[in-house]
Amino acid sequence: MIKKIKKIHSISLLAVAILSLIVWAIFQLTVVPDTKGEGNIVKRIYYQVVRLLPIKAAVKLAVPYHHQQHALSCEIASLLMALDYKGVTVTENQLIEQMPVSDPGPRDKRNVWGDPNVGFVGNINGTMPNTGYGVYEQPIYDLATKYRPAKIITNGTLTDLIIELSNGNPIVVWGVVAGRTKDISWKTPEGKTITAQLDEHARTLIGFTGTSNDPQLMILLDPIYGEIRLSAKDFLKNWALLEKKAVIIY
Structure with missing residues (x-):
């Protein structure tokens, strides 16, 4: 009888722990809003809960987290996190003010638009794929080297x-919002x-688990979702969608 009571007690504690995690995750969703409009609640709860699971990181840089302040400012927010880790004090909006813009308008009916290799394409508060897009590695590099x-x-x-x-x-890397891909041009x-x-996205790579010769998980700070962990295989697949672009901050 005593053993049965202990078993029921253990199950109850586990249920309470799981429920607490879910409630905590939902609460976090109200604290960290989805500014990009591409996050879904299931994915967000998943990331919130998974990051509570213990991991043994081979390397994990103590990079401060920064949630992007605009719908499409993921590249700027990712750069900001890396710069912050290196001791630079600057705001997201200060970086945005210095970012060249290739074409601030929407993609026109002739399918003509700006060049993300030159500057930000579209409206930073717009939506993909017609009123806003983003920026690639060269302008982010040029901005980074000011600091x-x-x-x-x-x-x-x-x-x-x-x-x-x-x-x-730390490293700014390009890819897509996990699980969503579509080639556009x-x-x-x-x-x-x-x-x-279609869902181009940038994150800050901060660490990995496993060994240098056999990494298992890649640890990233996602400016929408917070800390996320991708298998090395999934990370490489995501990274390859945009030619494995990266900017390393020293």
Whole structure:
């Protein structure tokens, strides 16, 4: 009888713990709103709960978290987190003011728009794929180097990233909002073809689990979802969608 009571008590404690996690996660959703309009409540609760699970990180940089303040400011917010870790005091809006803009308007009916390799395309408070998009690695690098040394990686490898993380350097990486991909393209006024992803997104890579030779999980700060963990395989698949772009902050 005593054993049965103890078993019921243990099950009750587990149920209370799980319920508490769910309630806490839902509360966090009200504290950290979804500004990009692409997050869903199931995914957000999942990330909130998973980040509570203990992991043994080989490297995890203590990068301060910053939630993006505009619908499409993920690249700026990711850069801000990396700069903050390196001791730079600057706000998201101060960085935005310094960011060149390629075309602030919507994509026109001829499928002509700006160049994210030159500056921000569209309205930073717009929505993909017609009124706002984002910016690629060169303008982020140019902005970063006003504050800290930096380096661009394109078509990089996981080893490139692991080495930099192990040396204490956070990395802005490009990909898409997890699980959502669609190739899109347009022409610039000069006739250049821009390859893009419908749900282009940037994050700050801060660590990994496993070993340098065999990383298991990649740890990122997502400016929408907070800390997230992707398997090395899933991370590489996501990163490859936009040519494995990255900017390392020194």
